[in-house]
Structure formats: structure tokens, C-alpha cells
Amino acid sequence: MLTLTKDRALALALLLIVAVMWMESGDIRPPTSWQPYGSALFPRILLVVIGVLSLLILVRSLWVNVPERLGAKQLVTEWFQSRRTILALFLLFGLYAALLPVVGYIAATIGFLVASLALLLGIDTRRKWMINLTLSATLTIVIFVVFRYGLNVWLP
Amino acid sequence: MTNFFLQALAEVGTPSVLGLIIIGVLFGIVGGSIPGFTVTMAILVVFPFTFAMDPVSGVSLMVGVFVGGYSGGIVSGVMLGIPGTPSSITTVYDGYPMAQKGEPGRALGIGVASSFLGTLISVAVLVFFGPLIASFSMNFRPWEITALIVFALTLVAGLSSGALLKGLMAAALGLLITTVGYDRNSNLRFDFGLPAMGSGFEILPVMIGIFAFSQLLGNIEKLKDEKSDAKKIDTNVTIPYGLILKDMAGQKLNTLRSSLIGSLVGALPGTGGTVANFLSYDQAKKFSRHPEEFGTGTPSGIVASEASNSAVAGGAFVPTLALGIPGDLPMAIMMGVLILHGITPGPMMFEQNPVLVGAIYASLLIGAVVMVLCNLLLVRWFAKISLIPQQILVPVVLMLCAIGAYALNNNLFDIWVLFIFGIIGYLLWKADVPLTPLILGVVLGDNLERQLFRALELNESWLTFLTRPLSALFLALAVASILFSLYQDRKIQRLKNAAQRENI
Numbered sequence: 001m002l003t004l005t006k007d008r009a010l011a012l013a014l015l016l017i018v019a020v021m022w023m024e025s026g027d028i029r030p031p032t033s034w035q036p037y038g039s040a041l042f043p044r045i046l047l048v049v050i051g052v053l054s055l056l057i058l059v060r061s062l063w064v065n066v067p068e069r070l071g072a073k074q075l076v077t078e079w080f081q082s083r084r085t086i087l088a089l090f091l092l093f094g095l096y097a098a099l100l101p102v103v104g105y106i107a108a109t110i111g112f113l114v115a116s117l118a119l120l121l122g123i124d125t126r127r128k129w130m131i132n133l134t135l136s137a138t139l140t141i142v143i144f145v146v147f148r149y150g151l152n153v154w155l156p
Numbered sequence: 157m158t159n160f161f162l163q164a165l166a167e168v169g170t171p172s173v174l175g176l177i178i179i180g181v182l183f184g185i186v187g188g189s190i191p192g193f194t195v196t197m198a199i200l201v202v203f204p205f206t207f208a209m210d211p212v213s214g215v216s217l218m219v220g221v222f223v224g225g226y227s228g229g230i231v232s233g234v235m236l237g238i239p240g241t242p243s244s245i246t247t248v249y250d251g252y253p254m255a256q257k258g259e260p261g262r263a264l265g266i267g268v269a270s271s272f273l274g275t276l277i278s279v280a281v282l283v284f285f286g287p288l289i290a291s292f293s294m295n296f297r298p299w300e301i302t303a304l305i306v307f308a309l310t311l312v313a314g315l316s317s318g319a320l321l322k323g324l325m326a327a328a329l330g331l332l333i334t335t336v337g338y339d340r341n342s343n344l345r346f347d348f349g350l351p352a353m354g355s356g357f358e359i360l361p362v363m364i365g366i367f368a369f370s371q372l373l374g375n376i377e378k379l380k381d382e383k384s385d386a387k388k389i390d391t392n393v394t395i396p397y398g399l400i401l402k403d404m405a406g407q408k409l410n411t412l413r414s415s416l417i418g419s420l421v422g423a424l425p426g427t428g429g430t431v432a433n434f435l436s437y438d439q440a441k442k443f444s445r446h447p448e449e450f451g452t453g454t455p456s457g458i459v460a461s462e463a464s465n466s467a468v469a470g471g472a473f474v475p476t477l478a479l480g481i482p483g484d485l486p487m488a489i490m491m492g493v494l495i496l497h498g499i500t501p502g503p504m505m506f507e508q509n510p511v512l513v514g515a516i517y518a519s520l521l522i523g524a525v526v527m528v529l530c531n532l533l534l535v536r537w538f539a540k541i542s543l544i545p546q547q548i549l550v551p552v553v554l555m556l557c558a559i560g561a562y563a564l565n566n567n568l569f570d571i572w573v574l575f576i577f578g579i580i581g582y583l584l585w586k587a588d589v590p591l592t593p594l595i596l597g598v599v600l601g602d603n604l605e606r607q608l609f610r611a612l613e614l615n616e617s618w619l620t621f622l623t624r625p626l627s628a629l630f631l632a633l634a635v636a637s638i639l640f641s642l643y644q645d646r647k648i649q650r651l652k653n654a655a656q657r658e659n660i
Contacts, residue, residue: 010587039343116551151208
């Protein structure tokens with residue numbers, strides 16, 4: 001069985017994207033009588049280029065000998081497990097984006113900073129908690145004041 | 157020329173703009189001196205603050221960050237032995253040994269003086285060559301501009317550290333991103349039924365997402381892999397001014413050569429501070445009477461490294477302003493700043509916005525002076541700041557990125573764009589896809605499509621691209637750059653295979 005490598009995963013993912021976008025490009029309005037080429041031409045040229053390059057990457061990856069290790073499922077699981085912190089940070093950012101319009105800038109930002117600093121710095125000592133809370137609150141308010149009163153930009 | 161420069165100087169010389177340049181330089185130095193933060197990240201963080209400013213103020217602030225950022229790498233390079241930015245790697249070779257010998261002040265002083273001279277020489281190059289190239293490129297028609305953009309993209313993709321296929325693919329992906337939303341004929345493309353996608357993606361959240369997430373989260377991953385050995389450093393530095401003047405007096409040729417190399421490398425699309433850094437260090441060693449001293453703490457090594465990477469700043473402005481083709485990643489973001497302020501860099505900019513061009517020259521000059529003063533007066537503080545841990549830096553910068561993306565149009569959709577492209581950027585980075593061609597594709601995509609179709613509307617035949625001498629030349633250069641990269645890729649592969657065989 002073929003091992004899933006970075007290059008193979010990349011090429012397969014891109015080929016899938018190319019296929020989806022090629023189908024979607026069928027919905028683009030065709031050229032009118034005064035246009036020599038329509039709006040779909042440029043993206044289609046790019047899709048062909050990306051598709052061909054992805055195929056080349058895929059074919060090239062087949063020439064490289066990869067020692068058979070784990071199956072695709074295990075590899076994906078291992079990949080996710082070794083990047084728990086990064087994934088948690090992405091999750092926190094996603095939550096932040098979702099909460100911004102609901103609870104407003106100040107509460108959402110303090111929440112995001114406290115949670116992500118706790119994730120990265122740790123919460124095992126009182127000193128770390130103090131640094132975390134002070135930094136989160138101060139920065140949030142400073143940024144709010146600079147944008148709101150200094151630059152006249154309204155934050156949510 | 158003198159007239160518009162004086163007018164620009166009057167605009168830049170106001171207290172508020174001078175204050176912005178000082179803030180920009182300070183932030184740039186801080187950003188450059190924190191390992192893993194880089195000049196590009198400093199520019200991205202400051203970018204949103206320019207939205208509410210007039211173009212001269214916004215551009216002056218950014219130029220300040222640019223000048224400060226390229227010099228900031230000296231601090232951590234000399235004090236910690238860790239390059240603050242990739243463009244100051246060779247500064248460590250001689251700066252750190254000199255500091256270990258008990259002369260950190262001398263190393264920092266030489267670095268700062270070289271940075272200053274490098275910036276000045278690169279401004280001279282910009283002032284001289286910018287208008288020349290711009291007036292030459294005034295004759296470019298859509299065919300030439302299309303071919304030039306294609307050449308720039310292939311060059312950048314080809315220079316992406318032995319990953320030609322992925323580099324080209326990244327450039328094409330970047331271009332594809334710009335096709336989302338309404339096009340020039342008001343036809344909707346790739347909206348997937350989401351009304352918010354109709355207006356396409358703003359360049360800023362896409363750029364920040366792709367670059368900042370991969371860079372910041374990559375730094376966190378590195379922290380896990382290699383236990384940080386942040387040492388307690390002695391920040392009690394004194395600058396021996398007399399000795400530095402003596403050192404610099406013996407480095408005239410080295411300074412000039414390294415600055416010219418930096419300016420030239422900066423002006424070439426796809427290269428940047430890191431390439432300039434290694435190239436000029438290598439040349440300085442070859443021309444030196446004592447090449448054996450390089451790497452042991454010689455002033456020549458620090459001069460070569462710092463003069464060249466600071467000269468990149470001025471050099472990189474040449475193609476950006478004159479042709480609308482950014483030379484490297486920080487310049488691509490600078491171009492984004494100009495576009496957001498309603499200014500399209502290119503040959504017409506010298507005609508339509510001469511005062512702004514003059515303001516860039518003036519900001520570079522003032523920024524260089526501010527950079528010297530700040531570095532010499534505040535070096536102890538910069539050394540302390542350079543120790544800020546990534547665990548604190550990453551969440552703060554991510555938050556600033558989100559607020560910056562939102563502040564662009566007061567639109568929450570832009571934060572989601574940032575998030576999605578953050579995930580895409582991180583995954584592509586993990587798959588070893590170079591991100592610079594991708595970002596360049598995003599910046600140049602609209603212009604490429606517009607110029608390509610203007611050319612085809614003027615003449616339906618694609619062959620015209622080959623029958624017009626200049627566009628044919630650019631396309632030939634594009635093919636040549638791909639072939640050269642293929643040759644280099646094969647060479648690197650052969651060397652890798654040989655190394656593997658030796659290990660077996």
C-alpha cells in the first residue's frame with residue numbers, strides 16, 4: 001500500500017480543489033458578442049496550470065522511495081496528535097472570530113488572550129496567571145483606545 | 157525633481173509625520189530584534205494603523221518600520237547569537253564572536269553605522285534608477301506588462317529554495333485567489349452561493365492569514381522541538397564611538413560594494429535581504445586580505461552583512477515604484493499599503509503622485525537618521541525587548557492581525573477570510589510550499605488579468621505576445637528562469653543523493 005506523504009497529500013488535495021473549481025467555473029456567464037474571451041478563461045488557465053503541476057508533483061512523489069510506515073488514517077491521527085497546541089490555537093482563534101460580534105471586542109479579546117496565553121505559557125504558577133491577566137486586559141484596552149480615539153476606527 | 161522632493165520634504169517634515177517615522181523605526185527595530193518576528197511581521201502588524209491616515213503619513217510610518225526592521229536584526233544577532241530576521245544571519249557570524257570577546261558595543265556600533273550607510277547608498281540608487289526605469293517603462297503596453305508580471309512570478313517561484321514545481325503552483329494559486337468575486341465585466345465567479353464572496357477577498361486579510369499564521373505557529377512548533385536556551389545577557393552596553401569611526405574608515409570599499417550588492421539584489425524580484433546578506437558576505441571575504449578572520453569577529457563581516465541587508469530597503473523600492481512589481485515579501489505588503497491608499501505603483505506613479513514618491517525618498521532618509529539615533533541611544537532596551545518569549549508574542553500578534561483585518565472595512569467577514577487563509581497558509585507551509593510566490597500572485601493577480609485581457613481586446617491573437625520584442629524578451633526570460641531553476645533543482649537533488657549514499 002502507498003504511504004501518504006506530504007507531497008502526495010498536497011497533490012491530491014489540490015487536484016480535488018481544481019476539480020471542484022472547474023465545475024464551478026461552468027456557472028460563470030459566457031462571453032458576450034463584443035468580448036473575444038469570457039470571464040471563465042483566466043481562472044480556467046490557472047486551474048489547468050495548477051492541475052498539471054499537481055499531477056507532476058504526484059508523479060514525482062511516486063518515484064521517491066518512502067519506507068512503509070503507517071496507513072493514511074494512522075498518519076493523519078499522528079499528525080493531529082503532535083500538533084495539539086497549534087490546533088487548539090486555531091480553534092481559539094475561530095471561537096474569537098465567532099464571539100466578536102456576539103460579546104463585543106473587549107470581552108472577546110480578553111477571553112481570547114487569556115485562553116491562548118494560558119495555553120502557551122501554562123497556568124501552573126500564580127506569577128503566570130498575573131502576567132496573563134495583566135497583559136490581556138492592558139493590551140485589549142490600549143488597542144481599543146488607540147483605534148477608537150486615536151484612529152477613529154470603531155471596533156465591534 | 158528637486159521641486160517635488162522639496163514639496164515632499166515639507167509634508168514629511170511636519171511634527172506628526174516625523175513622529176510617525178520615529179514610531180515606525182522604533183517598532184521596526186523591536187520587530188527585527190525579536191527572533192522569529194521578522195520585518196514582514198512588523199510591517200503586517202503596523203499596516204492596519206495606517207488605514208485612518210492620509211497616504212503620506214501612512215507610507216512614512218511603513219517606511220520607518222521597513223528601515224528599522226532591516227537594522228533590528230543586529231541586536232539579537234550580536235547579543236544572543238540568534239539572527240532577529242533571516243536577512244541578518246551573517247551578522248551573527250562576526251557580531252556574536254565580537255560580543256563574546258567583550259566588545260558587544262563595538263559590534264552593535266559597526267552594525268548600526270553600516271546599516272545607516274547602506275540605507276543612504278540605496279536611497280541614492282532609488283533616486284537615480286527609479287525615475288529612469290519608470291520613464292522607460294512608460295512605453296510598456298498591456299503585452300509587455302503581462303509578460304513582465306509572468307516573468308516576475310516565474311523568477312520568484314524559481315528562486316523558492318529548490319522547489320520549482322511548488323513555487324509555480326503557489327504563484328498560480330495566488331493568482332486564482334484573486335479571481336473570486338465580480339470581475340472586470342461584472343460577472344460573478346466562484347462565490348459558491350455565499351453573498352459575502354461576491355466582492356472577492358481583500359488582499360490584506362489574505363496576506364496576513366497566509367503569512368502570519370504559518371510564521372507564528374511555526375515559531376511555536378520550533379519552540380517545542382528545540383528547547384529555548386534564552387540566556388541571561390548583559391544588556392549594559394556602551395558604544396565606543398571613536399573606535400567605530402576608525403573601524404568604518406577602513407571599510408569604505410567594503411561598505412560601498414556591500415551596499416551596491418544589497419541595492420541590486422533588492423531590485424531583483426524574488427530575492428531579498430537574505431540573498432543580499434550571503435552574497436555580500438561572500439564577496440567581502442573574497443576581496444579581503446585576511447579572509448581567515450571572517451567568522452571570528454572581524455568588523456568587515458559585520459559591515460558586509462549589515463550594509464547589504466539595509467541597502468535592500470531602497471533597492472526593493474525600485475521595481476515596486478517604477479514597475480509595480482514588488483521585489484520581495486515586505487515590498488509586496490508595502491505595495492498592498494499603497495493600493496489600499498488608492499495609489500497604484502507603476503510607471504504612472506512618478507507622473508501622478510510625484511509628491512508621494514518624494515515622501516518615500518524623504519522618509520527613507522529621515523528613517524535612516526532616526527534608526528541610527530534610536531539604535532545608539534536605546535540599544536540596552538532593544539536587547540531586553542528581544543527576549544520577549546514567543547508564547548506571549550504569538551497570541552498578541554494574532555489578536556492584532558484579527559483587529560487589523562476587521563478595521564480595514566469594519567467587516568467581520570474579513571476576520572473569517574484571515575482565519576481560513578491562516579489554515580491554508582499553515583497547511584501549505586507544512587507541505588513545504590513556498591509562500592512568497594503565493595503572496596506575490598495575490599498582489600499581482602488583478603493587474604495580470606486586466607492587462608492580459610486588455611492585450612487580447614486590442615489584438616485577439618496570442619501570438620502578439622511573441623511578436624512584440626520586449627514582451628517576447630520577458631517571456632523568454634521567464635522560460636529561462638524556469639530552466640535555470642530546473643537545472644539547480646537537479647543539482648541540489650544530486651548533492652542530496654550523494655550525501656545520502658555517503659551516510660549509507
